Each structure stands twice: as structure tokens, then as C-alpha cells.
Amino acid sequence: MKVATAWLPFADAASADLPLGRLLRLALFQVSVGMASVLLTGTLNRVMIVELSIPAGLVAVMIAIPLLVAPLRALIGHKSDTHRSVLGWRRVPFIWLGTLMQFGGLAIMPFALLLMSDPAKATLGIIASAIAFLLTGAGLHVTQTAGLALATDLAPPDKRPRAVALLYVMLLAGTILAALAIGSLLVDFSATRLVQVIQGAAVVTLVLNLVALWKQEPRGSSLRPSDPAGPSFAVLWRTFIAEARTARLLAAIGIGAAAFAMQDALLEPFGGEILGLSVGTTTMLTGAWAAGALAGFCLAGRSLSRGGDPLRLAGTGLVAGITAFLLVLFAAPFQSSLLLFTGAASIGLGLGLFSVGTLTETMARASGEGAGLALGAWGAVQASCAGMAIAIGGTLRDLISQAASAGGLSGALNNPAAGYASVYIIEIILLLAALVALGPLVARRRQGGGQTLAQPFGLREFPT
Numbered sequence: 001m002k003v004a005t006a007w008l009p010f011a012d013a014a015s016a017d018l019p020l021g022r023l024l025r026l027a028l029f030q031v032s033v034g035m036a037s038v039l040l041t042g043t044l045n046r047v048m049i050v051e052l053s054i055p056a057g058l059v060a061v062m063i064a065i066p067l068l069v070a071p072l073r074a075l076i077g078h079k080s081d082t083h084r085s086v087l088g089w090r091r092v093p094f095i096w097l098g099t100l101m102q103f104g105g106l107a108i109m110p111f112a113l114l115l116m117s118d119p120a121k122a123t124l125g126i127i128a129s130a131i132a133f134l135l136t137g138a139g140l141h142v143t144q145t146a147g148l149a150l151a152t153d154l155a156p157p158d159k160r161p162r163a164v165a166l167l168y169v170m171l172l173a174g175t176i177l178a179a180l181a182i183g184s185l186l187v188d189f190s191a192t193r194l195v196q197v198i199q200g201a202a203v204v205t206l207v208l209n210l211v212a213l214w215k216q217e218p219r220g221s222s223l224r225p226s227d228p229a230g231p232s233f234a235v236l237w238r239t240f241i242a243e244a245r246t247a248r249l250l251a252a253i254g255i256g257a258a259a260f261a262m263q264d265a266l267l268e269p270f271g272g273e274i275l276g277l278s279v280g281t282t283t284m285l286t287g288a289w290a291a292g293a294l295a296g297f298c299l300a301g302r303s304l305s306r307g308g309d310p311l312r313l314a315g316t317g318l319v320a321g322i323t324a325f326l327l328v329l330f331a332a333p334f335q336s337s338l339l340l341f342t343g344a345a346s347i348g349l350g351l352g353l354f355s356v357g358t359l360t361e362t363m364a365r366a367s368g369e370g371a372g373l374a375l376g377a378w379g380a381v382q383a384s385c386a387g388m389a390i391a392i393g394g395t396l397r398d399l400i401s402q403a404a405s406a407g408g409l410s411g412a413l414n415n416p417a418a419g420y421a422s423v424y425i426i427e428i429i430l431l432l433a434a435l436v437a438l439g440p441l442v443a444r445r446r447q448g449g450g451q452t453l454a455q456p457f458g459l460r461e462f463p464t
Contacts, residue, residue: 066137
């Protein structure tokens, strides 16, 4: 415990009411969320495309299904705020429901994937896989939303931002550890090993979330029938969109999220198909991405705590993303796994800076009862655009790769990397477009006296 207090990031979030041991135990639900994220976007996409020979477009659609639930996070949080339970809990029923959904989705997922790879049973496999991905994704979002809300309830107001920031760091740490563990277990790939790993993850998810939830929320925390209702969504939404330049900010968030997410279903298959990396090695790419995101989070915290401009921070993340995709592009002709891993870490770094910057700016534009809606709008725009971008990216890769294999492209473009490279180039163009969208906001702020956040940096309800 002494070592943790000295070295663990945000360990000062502990307090007499919420000691560090209890806070770290609560953070275990974030580890399960990170593990599910590794499976959905770091391992299964490569396995489905390379080992199971499933079309990348179909894989991208499957991976995008969980993101369709993300826009409902604001509604989930609102329901957990206003839940009236006979047992006296507000957050526990939602966390438990999300845990069961995660467990169920992961339990049936490997069999659904094997069915989908069998041409004779492809239709049944597609339906079962869609249900499995939807259950896992919905459970992930319900668990995380209610869990972060529970941490907000338990932590004292002065410790709340850093307590939830610690939970976010644990999410990235869980992602890295899960990537290392799953990658090592799948070094010798087989269908049996795939079933064992995914169903083992389902059991670990159930255990982690039970331990995290045990005796955390006090009974009697649910609302009573006599408690007054808060403002309606319609009133809060009209207030939010009345803010100047909100539409431009949301547009920049959507374009940037799409630019970073379009490669989510392609980076690991790119390493396996073009560079010949093993399943275990390509899974490590997710760990490199998470390490870069963690570095971006720490750099963002350092910058914003010193009065940095969140919009400039977001712009820096976009520039880092452009550099990252250039590194990934050059990894193919040079056959360099070092460039690929550096590019993956840089993608995480850029996404971390961009996400924290835009989220902080969104939080600054909301106040009081409108803060939850602002964060919901941020998450809804980001998740919706990311989901569509993942599906579009996989489809474009399939179409261009088929044209290249048939000799339909000119000269040197007729190679297996053409489909992947096209998607990365489109992402670079989208990142430039996001910079264009952010530019006027930064310029107007400078003309208005360079107003920045006056309070130290801290994330209260950071969504994925």
C-alpha cells in the first residue's frame, strides 16, 4: 500500500471515506471493460479476417455494433440517477445488469464466430455474432457508465475528479495487461484455444465485477417517490445548443473521432497479412495503443493543470495522429514492425490528447445540471461517428483490395497493402479536416483574450 501511494497515478484521490484499497477494488470493473475492448477491437478482428477468412467489411460491421449503444450512455446515466429500487440501490442494479450482458455476450461469441466462418452456416453465424457483439458492447457501456457514476457518488467532492481519473488510468492499464495476456495465450492459435480464451474472459469479467461491486454502494441511496424531478432533457438540450460555436465543436469532434477510428478493425489484420506477424504479436498492438493513450492522458493533465488551452491540445493530438498514420503507411514498404508499433502508440497518443482536449472544452461549455448532457453529446457524437467510420473503413478495404488483386489499379498500386493504405490516407485527410474545423475556435478564443479553464484538470465522467 505504501508503494501504491507513492507511485500509482492519482493515488491522492483516496480519502477517509473512500480509502485507496476500496477505490482500487472499485476500479476492477474498468479492468474488465479494458479486457472486453481488447477482445472486440484488438484480437477478434484479426482472428476473423486472417485466421477465419471472414470479409473485413462484415468484421468491421460486427465491431461497430457495440458502438451503436454508446449514444445511449447519457440515458443510462440519467436512469441510474433517478432509479427507485425496492432494495435501496441506484447504481448496483445497472452494474449487475451490464455484467450479465458482458458475460452472456462473451460466452456465446466464440461459437458464433466459428459458425460464421462455415459457409454452410454463415447466416446463423452472422445472426449469433451480431447478438454476441451487441450484448458485450451494451454490457460494457452500462457497466462503465453506472460504475463511474458510483465512483462519483462515493468520492468526496474535492477528490471526485481525481478519483474518476484514477479509474480511467486503470482502464488503460487493464487494456495493456489484457493485451499482453491474450496475446501470449493465442501465440499457438487454434479454434479450441480461441473458445477457451474468450470464455475464460467471460468468467474473469464476472469475478472482477463482483469483487469491484461488493459492499460499495450503501443501501438507501435510491431516490424516494417524494424527491423532485430534475430538468427535462429538452430544456437542457436547448440550453446546450444555444451556446456559441457548439455546432462547430461537435463537428470537429465527430470528424476527429471518425479519423482515429476508421482503422480500428484494420490495424491488427494489416500487421498479420502485410507484415506476417503472429496473432499474439498483433494483439500487442492494442497494448502499444493503450500505452500511447495513457501517455497522452498524462501529458494532457500536465498541460491543462498549467492553464493550457484544451482546443490547442486537441489540435496537437490531431497532428500526432497525422504523424502516426504516416508511420503506419511506411511500415508496409519497409516491412518494419517497429514502424507499425510506433505508429500504433502514436495513434493512442494523438487520440488521448484529442479526446481529453475536446472533452475538457465540452465540460467548460456546460455548467450545473447541463454538464451531464454535454458529456452525453460528446460521447454520442464521438461513438456514432466512430462506429460509422469503422464500418466504412472495412468496406473500403475490401473493395480496393479486390480491385488490386484483379489488377484493376495502376502499376505498383496492385498489391495486397493497397486497401489498407487507402484507408490510412483517408484518415489523414479527415484529421486535416478536423484541424480546419478547430482552427476558427482557437482564433476566436485568442481574439477574446485567450480564455482557458480556470480550474485544475480532472475528469469526472470520462466516457469511452
